[in-house]
Amino acid sequence: MATDSIKSSTLMLRSAGRPPWYAADGKNDPVYMVGVAGGSASGKTSVARRIVQALDVPWVVIVSMDSFYRKLSPEESKQAFLNNHDFDHPSSYDYTEALRCVRDLKQGKATSIPQYDFAKHAPSTESQRVYGASVVIFEGIFALYDPTLLSMMDMKVFVDTDSDICLARRIKRDVTERARDPIGILQQYDRFVKPAFDGFVRPTMNNADVIIPRGLDNEVAIDLLIKHIQRQLDARSQALMRPALVRQFRSEDDLSELFFRVPETNQVRAMQTILYDATTSREDFIFYSDRLSRLVLEFGLGKLDLAPTTVTTPMGVPFDGYSLAPNVTGVTILRAGGVMEKALHSVVRPAHYGKILIVGDPVTHEPRLHYVNLPPSIKDGQVLLMDSTIVSGANALMAVRICLDHGVKQENILFMSLLATPHGVHAIQSAFPKVKVVVALLDSHISEDNLLIKAGYGIFGDRYFGTEC
Ligand SMILES: Nc1ncnc2c1ncn2[C@@H]1O[C@H](COP(=O)(O)OP(=O)(O)O)[C@@H](O)[C@H]1O
Ligand SMILES: O=c1ccn([C@@H]2O[C@H](COP(=O)(O)O)[C@@H](O)[C@H]2O)c(=O)[nH]1
Numbered sequence: 227m228a229t230d231s232i233k234s235s236t237l238m239l240r241s242a243g244r245p246p247w248y249a250a251d252g253k254n255d256p257v258y259m260v261g262v263a264g265g266s267a268s269g270k271t272s273v274a275r276r277i278v279q280a281l282d283v284p285w286v287v288i289v290s291m292d293s294f295y296r297k298l299s300p301e302e303s304k305q306a307f308l309n310n311h312d313f314d315h316p317s318s319y320d321y322t323e324a325l326r327c328v329r330d331l332k333q334g335k336a337t338s339i340p341q342y343d344f345a346k347h348a349p350s351t352e353s354q355r356v357y358g359a360s361v362v363i364f365e366g367i368f369a370l371y372d373p374t375l376l377s378m379m380d381m382k383v384f385v386d387t388d389s390d391i392c393l394a395r396r397i398k399r400d401v402t403e404r405a406r407d408p409i410g411i412l413q414q415y416d417r418f419v420k421p422a423f424d425g426f427v428r429p430t431m432n433n434a435d436v437i438i439p440r441g442l443d444n445e446v447a448i449d450l451l452i453k454h455i456q457r458q459l460d461a462r463s464q465a466l467m468r469p470a471l472v473r474q475f476r477s478e479d480d481l482s483e484l485f486f487r488v489p490e491t492n493q494v495r496a497m498q499t500i501l502y503d504a505t506t507s508r509e510d511f512i513f514y515s516d517r518l519s520r521l522v523l524e525f526g527l528g529k530l531d532l533a534p535t536t537v538t539t540p541m542g543v544p545f546d547g548y549s550l551a552p553n554v555t556g557v558t559i560l561r562a563g564g565v566m567e568k569a570l571h572s573v574v575r576p577a578h579y580g581k582i583l584i585v586g587d588p589v590t591h592e593p594r595l596h597y598v599n600l601p602p603s604i605k606d607g608q609v610l611l612m613d614s615t616i617v618s619g620a621n622a623l624m625a626v627r628i629c630l631d632h633g634v635k636q637e638n639i640l641f642m643s644l645l646a647t648p649h650g651v652h653a654i655q656s657a658f659p660k661v662k663v664v665v666a667l668l669d670s671h672i673s674e675d676n677l678l679i680k681a682g683y684g685i686f687g688d689r690y691f692g693t694e695c
Contacts, residue, residue, distance in 0.1 A: 257332050258361045258459055259378055263369040263430055264385030265423045266314070267396035269441025270365040273385055276442060277363060280452040281459075287331060287359040291366020292342045294324040297349055306347040309410040313347075314367065314422030321372050331362045332378050336631050345405035355595060361459070367423075370430040381455065384434035387441045389420070476648040478668060482655050488525045488666045494518075498667050501645075501683045511689050512565075515614070518644050518666050519569035523610075526642045526664035527573065530554070530608055553607025555580055557600065559625045562687035563613035566642065570610065577610075578603055582628055584621045593621050598628055605633030608640065614686040616646035616665070619653030626658050636660035645669060645682055 260277065264270045271290065278286045296318055298306060305311045312318065323340065330337035341350040364375070370382050393415060400406040431437060438447045478487075488494060500506050500514045532548035539545050556570040557580040570577065583597035609629055616622050622641060629639055637660040646665040654663055669682055683689060 257334055257359060258380050258455065259328070259332055260361065260363045260455065261369040261376070261379040261382045262363060262365040262385060263367065263371070263383070263427070263434070264387065264441070265389065265392050265427055266367055266419055267392045267399060268385045268387040269395075270367075270369075270385050272442045273383070273438060273448060274363045274365045276448055277452055277455065280448075281361060281455060286361040286363065287356050288363045288365060289327060289331070289339060289356075290342075291319065291324065291364065291369055292344070293327075293340045293349075294320045295342050295349065296320050298347060303347060309414040310417070311347070312418045312422070313414075314418045314426075316368055316371055316426055319366075319368060321375070324372070325374055328362070328364060328375060328378060331356065331359060334359075336627060344400075344403070361455070367427050368430070370433040371426070376433055380458065381436070381451075382434045383451065384431045384437045385441045386431065386437050386439050389423070476652040477670065478648055480648060480652050481663075482659065484660070484662045485651055485655065486525070486529055486662065486664045487668055488522055488664075494521070494666065504684070508689065508692050511683075515565055515644065515686075515690060516568055519566040520573060522642055522644060522664060522666040523566070523569050523573050525666075526610065526640055526662075529640060529662050529664060551608050553603060554578070554610060555601060555604045555607060556610045556612065557582060557604075557625070557629065559584055559611065559613040559621055560597075562615060562690070565614055565686070565690045566612040566644070570612065574610070578607075580604060582625050584624055593624050595624060595628070600629070600632050604629070608638045609634050611639055611641045612643070613641075614644050614690075615682070616641075616643045616650035616654070616663075618647075619650035622650065622654050623657055626654065626661055630658075640664060644686075647671075 260274075262270045262274050271288070274288045278288065295313065298311065302311055306313070327337045327339050336356060338353040338355050340353045342348075343350045364379070370376060370379075370384065376382065396415070396419075397408055397411050400411050401408060436447070436451055438444050438451070442448070478485075497514045497518050500510060501518070506514075530551050532551055534546065535549040536544050536546050554574055555578040556567070556574060558564050558567050558570075560581055560583040564581075567579075570579075578601045580600035581597065582595070582600075584593045585596050611622075611625055611629065613622060613625070622643075626636075626639060626641070630636065636658050639658070639661045641654060641661055641663045643663075643665045645667045646663070646669075648668060648670050651663050651665070651668075654661060671682070687693065
């Protein structure tokens with residue numbers, strides 16, 4: 227687990243709006259990249275976070291340059307603990323590794339970002355897997371230093387905060403967050419931090435498009451910056467004849483021919499009524515969601531490509547039919563997608579199974595990947611990806627991306643869900659146009675926080691597993 231001294235790159239989600247990995251169809255809707263440089267403790271991270279909060283864009287990644295500090299030799303490490311190592315020279319960073327990560331993200335791909343532990347002056351053993359983004363913010367003292375990195379940036383920002391204020395903040399932060407002592411901090415500051423700022427960091431101000439005096443305190447400058455980025459993003463969407471970044475209402479008419487909905491018979495409507503009814507007992511809720519799961523699975527399996535085959539009947543007559551898909555992997559997106567597993571076992575065999583656990587951050591609602599277990603054979607066959615509900619589509623998008631990362635072809639993915647919003651399905655289809663989506667019920671009423679289908683069945687997992695508060 228990350229400790230406080232490990233500053234991680236954070237993936238933030240606005241759950242409405244344009245889907246992430248918009249360029250996944252290869253039609254190049256480039257990722258927007260912002261570089262944020264400035265002295266140590268000038269407020270780079272704080273400004274980057276403010277931009278994320280204000281941008282109404284679904285996926286923004288903040289990549290901290292600290293992730294790319296070079297590993298120290300034992301002697302260098304010893305000196306670092308004596309405050310005698312220069313972490314503020316440009317050569318202390320691994321630009322090749324930084325370029326690898328930034329280039330991946332700039333191309334809309336997933337990447338692994340190393341994590342750095344300030345208390346140990348060493349990279350942590352963990353890295354963070356980041357699954358693509360619409361906007362990447364690259365922040366660090368040398369964010370505007372390397373020419374190749376600069377050439378990938380759409381906007382370059384320099385945070386210019388008075389050095390006394392930076393020092394005061396650095397002392398406070400390094401004592402509380404980076405396990406340092408004040409005397410050592412001052413020694414390191416005099417010996418390395420200040421001279422390097424004057425000699426290497428401040429000159430990169432010349433590479434900036436925008437200079438923000440006083441960092442986060444300069445609300446006017448930050449507001450202008452955010453508005454500019456928003457305008458740029460909207461202009462790009464329009465130029466590509468793509469939907470604007472703002473959230474748009476979607477209807478079934480907006481969905482492609484690879485969207486399939488279980489025919490709405492009276493039986494289906496009755497099951498929907500039971501699941502929507504707040505007074506339904508847990509026993510009934512489980513029974514009818516299992517039944518609906520079987521229905522959507524049977525219906526969805528009808529969309530799989532099957533190979534023709536000929537068998538001989540007991541009467542010795544040849545019969546031309548199909549062989550059931552030989553290599554199918556059923557992948558459930560936990561927790562709520564797990565409810566479809568029972569139905570999967572009852573209708574598909576033999577199948578391989580996989581699980582992906584995605585948990586929404588309680589504050590930002592960003593989906594966080596906690597666990598992936600997919601069989602190696604997944605890449606060669608068809609994949610039934612299952613979640614009980616698709617609302618914003620964020621979890622589904624992350625899950626599809628993970629499958630693609632494991633070598634699955636887009637056209638081999640069949641996403642199945644019990645209840646979806648047209649908005650969420652549209653998000654999947656925009657990002658991954660070859661993925662088939664099969665749902666039992668479609669409902670366009672989304673709650674204000676974009677997390678629940680208003681008229682729907684509440685939090686599916688809680689009702690099914692009996693974990694309602
Ligand atoms: N405008 C501000 N007012 C007060 N504290 C601030 C302000 N901006 C940043 N800080 C604090 O200063 C410290 C360093 O800020 P941070 O944004 O992490 O700087 P950097 O990323 O440039 O090192 C953090 O503890 C942060 O909370
Ligand atoms: O092991 C380390 C690595 C870096 N530092 C100092 O950190 C700052 C850069 O981080 P900011 O968040 O931009 O302040 C840099 O000035 C290094 O001196 C460190 O002390 N130990």
